[in-house]
Amino acid sequence: MHPYIANTPEDIQEMLKAIGLESVDQLFDDIPKDVHLNREIDLPNAKSELEVTNYLKELADKNCSLSKLTSFLGAGAYDHYIPSIINHIISRSEYYTSYTPYQPEISQGTLQYIFEFQTLIANLTGMDSANASLYDGGTAIVEAALMAAAYSRKDEIIISRSVKPDARKILQTYAHVQNLKVIEVDVKDGVTDVEALEGLVNDNTAAVIVQSPNFFGIIEDLKTIGEVAHRGKKTTFVAAVDPISLGILKKPGDLGVDVVVGEGQALGIPVSFGGPYLGFMAVKNDYIRKIPGRIVGQTEDLDGKRSFVLTLTAREQHIRREKATSNICSNQGLNALAATIYMVTLGKEGLREVALQSTKKAHYAYEQMIKSGKFKPMFDKPFFKEFAITSDLKPADINAVLREEMIIGGYDLGLEYPEFEGGVLYAVTEKRTKDEIDKLTSVLEGI
Amino acid sequence: MRNYDKLIFELSKPGRKAYMLPPMDVEDVALDSLIPGEFINEEDLQLPELTEVDVIRHYTNLSNKNYGVDTGFYPLGSCTMKYNPKINEDTARYDGFANIHPLQSADCIQGSLQLLHELEQSLCEIAGMDRMTLQPAAGAHGELTGIMIIKAYHEKNGESHRNKIIVPDSAHGTNPATAGMAGYKIVEIKSTKDGLVDLDALRAAVGDDTAGLMLTNPNTLGIFDKGIKEIASIVHEAGGLLYYDGANANAIMGHARPGDMGFDVVHFNLHKTFSTPHGGGGPGSGPVGVKKRLIEFLPVPMVEKNEDGYYFDYDYPNSIGKVKDFYGHFGILVRAYTYILTLGGDGLKRASEMAVLNANYICSQLKDYYHLPIDTIYKHEFVLGGLKDTLSEVSTLDIAKRLLDLGYHPPTVYFPLIINQAIMIEPTETESKETLDEFIQAMIQISKEAASDPEMVKSAPHNTIVRRPNEVKAARDIIVKYEG
Numbered sequence: 001m002h003p004y005i006a007n008t009p010e011d012i013q014e015m016l017k018a019i020g021l022e023s024v025d026q027l028f029d030d031i032p033k034d035v036h037l038n039r040e041i042d043l044p045n046a047k048s049e050l051e052v053t054n055y056l057k058e059l060a061d062k063n064c065s066l067s068k069l070t071s072f073l074g075a076g077a078y079d080h081y082i083p084s085i086i087n088h089i090i091s092r093s094e095y096y097t098s099y100t101p102y103q104p105e106i107s108q109g110t111l112q113y114i115f116e117f118q119t120l121i122a123n124l125t126g127m128d129s130a131n132a133s134l135y136d137g138g139t140a141i142v143e144a145a146l147m148a149a150a151y152s153r154k155d156e157i158i159i160s161r162s163v164k165p166d167a168r169k170i171l172q173t174y175a176h177v178q179n180l181k182v183i184e185v186d187v188k189d190g191v192t193d194v195e196a197l198e199g200l201v202n203d204n205t206a207a208v209i210v211q212s213p214n215f216f217g218i219i220e221d222l223k224t225i226g227e228v229a230h231r232g233k234k235t236t237f238v239a240a241v242d243p244i245s246l247g248i249l250k251k252p253g254d255l256g257v258d259v260v261v262g263e264g265q266a267l268g269i270p271v272s273f274g275g276p277y278l279g280f281m282a283v284k285n286d287y288i289r290k291i292p293g294r295i296v297g298q299t300e301d302l303d304g305k306r307s308f309v310l311t312l313t314a315r316e317q318h319i320r321r322e323k324a325t326s327n328i329c330s331n332q333g334l335n336a337l338a339a340t341i342y343m344v345t346l347g348k349e350g351l352r353e354v355a356l357q358s359t360k361k362a363h364y365a366y367e368q369m370i371k372s373g374k375f376k377p378m379f380d381k382p383f384f385k386e387f388a389i390t391s392d393l394k395p396a397d398i399n400a401v402l403r404e405e406m407i408i409g410g411y412d413l414g415l416e417y418p419e420f421e422g423g424v425l426y427a428v429t430e431k432r433t434k435d436e437i438d439k440l441t442s443v444l445e446g447i
Numbered sequence: 448m449r450n451y452d453k454l455i456f457e458l459s460k461p462g463r464k465a466y467m468l469p470p471m472d473v474e475d476v477a478l479d480s481l482i483p484g485e486f487i488n489e490e491d492l493q494l495p496e497l498t499e500v501d502v503i504r505h506y507t508n509l510s511n512k513n514y515g516v517d518t519g520f521y522p523l524g525s526c527t528m529k530y531n532p533k534i535n536e537d538t539a540r541y542d543g544f545a546n547i548h549p550l551q552s553a554d555c556i557q558g559s560l561q562l563l564h565e566l567e568q569s570l571c572e573i574a575g576m577d578r579m580t581l582q583p584a585a586g587a588h589g590e591l592t593g594i595m596i597i598k599a600y601h602e603k604n605g606e607s608h609r610n611k612i613i614v615p616d617s618a619h620g621t622n623p624a625t626a627g628m629a630g631y632k633i634v635e636i637k638s639t640k641d642g643l644v645d646l647d648a649l650r651a652a653v654g655d656d657t658a659g660l661m662l663t664n665p666n667t668l669g670i671f672d673k674g675i676k677e678i679a680s681i682v683h684e685a686g687g688l689l690y691y692d693g694a695n696a697n698a699i700m701g702h703a704r705p706g707d708m709g710f711d712v713v714h715f716n717l718h719k720t721f722s723t724p725h726g727g728g729g730p731g732s733g734p735v736g737v738k739k740r741l742i743e744f745l746p747v748p749m750v751e752k753n754e755d756g757y758y759f760d761y762d763y764p765n766s767i768g769k770v771k772d773f774y775g776h777f778g779i780l781v782r783a784y785t786y787i788l789t790l791g792g793d794g795l796k797r798a799s800e801m802a803v804l805n806a807n808y809i810c811s812q813l814k815d816y817y818h819l820p821i822d823t824i825y826k827h828e829f830v831l832g833g834l835k836d837t838l839s840e841v842s843t844l845d846i847a848k849r850l851l852d853l854g855y856h857p858p859t860v861y862f863p864l865i866i867n868q869a870i871m872i873e874p875t876e877t878e879s880k881e882t883l884d885e886f887i888q889a890m891i892q893i894s895k896e897a898a899s900d901p902e903m904v905k906s907a908p909h910n911t912i913v914r915r916p917n918e919v920k921a922a923r924d925i926i927v928k929y930e931g
Contacts, residue, residue, distance in 0.1 A: 002797065005794075006877065007876075015880060027803045030671045032675070035675060037701065040701065041573060043791060044791050044792065047791060052534065052785060053534065053538065056788075057541065059559075059562050060541040062557045063555060063556055064555035065546040076550075077549055089506045093517035094511065094514070095513060097725070099728070099856075101727065105848070106911060108513070109509040109510050109512040129928055130927075130928070138769075139770075166769060170769050178628070246492075248478060249486055270546060272777050273549050273556065274773025274774045274777055275774070275778065276777075297921035297922070298921065299917045299926075300920065301913040301914045302914040302917075303914060311918065311922050317587070317623075321627075322623035322633045328588075329621050330728060331585070331730075333727035333728030334729065341506060345499070346465075351492055356471075357468065361473050363481045430468060433472055
């Protein structure tokens with residue numbers, strides 16, 4: 001007997017009798033002999049909870065946890081403070097053991113928090129509406145590109161090289177099978193080269209995609225880029241944002257952005273070796289019927305009570321099949337709940353405070369780092385919580401020294417940008433203390 | 448119980464706070480001395496102001512409006528709502544797994560890489576495939592990754608003209624949606640009256656333009672397609688490849704493997720077969736396995752091992768590229784591996800056996816009361832076609848809504864599309880005979896009520912907190928955010 005399997009030998013006999021069979025094996029007689037696995041699966045046999053947890057703890061202990069080190073690594077995954085209540089709420093099994101809310105009568109909990117999530121994301125980004133989530137920030141950018149192509153019936157996607165490299169690679173993968181042409185705009189002084197962009201936007205442009213703060217941590221001039229993007233006919237201006245930055249930066253919706261996407265990991269989700277995270281998408285009204293994924297809408301029940309349902313489902317795969325706006329089905333429900341709790345817990349003052357502290361600490365670290373002249377800024381532009389520094393030292397060598405001092409150093413920009421070889425991207429969140437930053441800069445000075 | 452009906456925004460009161468940060472310990476300079484004013488938002492954020500107790504109580508009250516596997520029986524066909532073991536939740540939250548940054552150096556992530564490597568090997572053994580990518584975020588994402596691999600294979604062979612994907616009419620909606628998203632035309636072929644792939648229709652459909660066939664086996668009716676070898680040879684002879692939708696893999700673990708059936712590409716839904724939670728709609732995970740000749744097209748990176756330890760290998764020049772940020776849903780992969788270790792090879796096989804036994808047992812007890820379009824031995828699920836009394840005004844939707852009154856999550860309804868009034872029941876192996884018997888009694892009761900008091904069934908549910916919310920109104924008067 002196994003803890004997760006309930007039938008006793010007696011149950012099994014009774015059930016077989018009711019079916020009219022004599023053995024469990026007969027239930028598999030319909031599988032032809034030549035495809036039947038005539039041996040046992042070559043895996044170890046069942047293990048007790050103690051054996052399993054001992055083994056997995058051993059594996060986990062081979063990693064170096066951020067809780068024991070001081071991290072200045074970001075580049076798309078951030079070590080922000082996670083309020084303790086998030087884990088308590090998402091551990092309620094009424095949430096995490098439920099399915100997609102197809103039966104609204106017994107899914108109002110899920111449906112309502114998604115409605116609240118949509119509201120929070122739409123308000124934060126300054127857009128008309130948001131969906132229930134997408135897989136992650138990278139695929140959200142790609143879904144925005146595909147939506148723009150379907151919306152405009154055009155096939156050129158312009159994306160800035162200051163957008164995170166993973167997202168651009170995923171876009172290439174998808175664009176190939178959809179026969180879309182991806183054009184990358186160069187970076188100038190750490191931001192999208194607007195002059196170059198002007199030369200690229202034309203009537204075939206389906207979308208212009210930028211990220212702000214961009215991969216280098218620098219704030220892009222969305223207003224100006226949007227004006228250039230909209231010179232194209234029916235061109236969609238897409239901006240990927242760090243939601244934490246919206247604690248202090250202008251709302252993309254006020255700057256001419258048509259579609260806002262982003263990575264929501266910073267909203268209370270652990271870095272967890274790269275996933276699961278949280279993609280989000282918020283749009284202006286024109287796009288609501290083209291948006292991929294689930295949307296929850298408010299309605300009334302038979303007794304006139306406010307209630308919530310999945311809505312505008314005619315866009316989706318289970319109804320539209322091959323004509324669906326996307327094939328997405330499962331999305332990031334539980335992580336959208338985590339982000340919802342994060343946003344309402346931090347609230348009006350807290351999100352601003354997290355953003356302010358991150359900015360100010362990042363700028364303090366930057367000033368300390370460049371003080372002696374040994375380390376130089378790679379770019380001279382306004383940044384949020386991440387910045388790029390260069391020196392005569394190799395990034396790998398710097399990080400090896402930092403590692404001995406229990407510090408995780410920054411991201412080696414040369415890995416994805418040959419033109420910025422030698423550059424290191426440091427991220428500073430509100431969690432870093434002045435002492436930790438001072439230690440980082442003093443170790444760097446000593447190398 | 449009090450009927451809680453507030454939105455979080457309606458609890459907000461100026462001045463309240465649910466968080467506290469340490470005081471700033473670096474010099475507190477003015478923001479506009481760091482960032483130009485033109486970028487700064489001077490308006491208040493549109494976020495609520497609450498206490499921690501407000502937040503906890505609100506979401507606890509909302510959770511009480513939900514029904515999960517831990518609440519009760521959830522026989523939602525094709526979704527494999529099995530028990531989500533608690534040990535999985537613990538292991539995924541281990542400090543050494545949850546707090547690892549994806550870009551840390553190789554020496555810092557050996558434990559994660561080893562787990563990915565071992566999980567890949569385990570899944571390959573279960574599927575009968577040669578290599579597997581763990582990157583895809585969900586089943587549909589796995590399908591897309593797999594179809595892209597098929598496309599890359601044909602392109603490399605100079606056969607880009609293969610522009611059609613064949614799907615049976617019983618397929619999940621994600622199959623045609625995926626093929627469409629990957630730039631393919633879809634050819635739908637009808638099923639036989641026994642619910643199987645019509646071999647003649649398949650022979651007529653394949654040709655020089657066939658890129659592949661997407662198939663679920665057992666299919667969405669819960670029937671193992673015994674013609675699978677023949678299906679595979681028809682598609683392969685035409686030059687196409689076979690894609691296995693693993694949504695129903697819970698039926699066959701340890702008994703049959705897609706790789707041995709002739710499939711070239713396979714995805715598993717870890718949130719179905721491998722017990723990771725559905726989370727109210729994700730995050731899931733949809734690893735994709737391939738046969739040897741397709742390994743070169745897998746998305747990067749793959750995890751390899753040499754004398755120095757484990758590492759990420761990006762050296763796949765013919766790879767379709769990247770499909771996901773970083774390396775996939777690691778936290779979900781930890782849960783799935785925990786489950787595989789816990790059940791072991793013997794437990795996985797037993798799980799499939801009991802899932803199949805449970806489905807056939809319910810079927811045997813309901814077929815006198817409900818229409819069973821195809822009377823056969825099923826695998827892990829089966830499909831009814833409404834009430835046995837075909838003249839009844841009580842529809843499948845009414846039956847589903849009446850089940851809510853009786854304390855059950857209803858089965859999947861109106862799918863597969865090829866069965867009129869479909870009721871698709873998948874009990875899973877984690878349910879006891881007592882639970883099944885109670886559910887059977889509830890279903891029989893409804894069939895009797897449909898005859899004795901059809902109006903009562905048609906107006907169900909009667910005791911849920913809301914009753915048949917108006918979906919037409921929701922789609923017409925679109926309200927998708929709170930306006931205050």
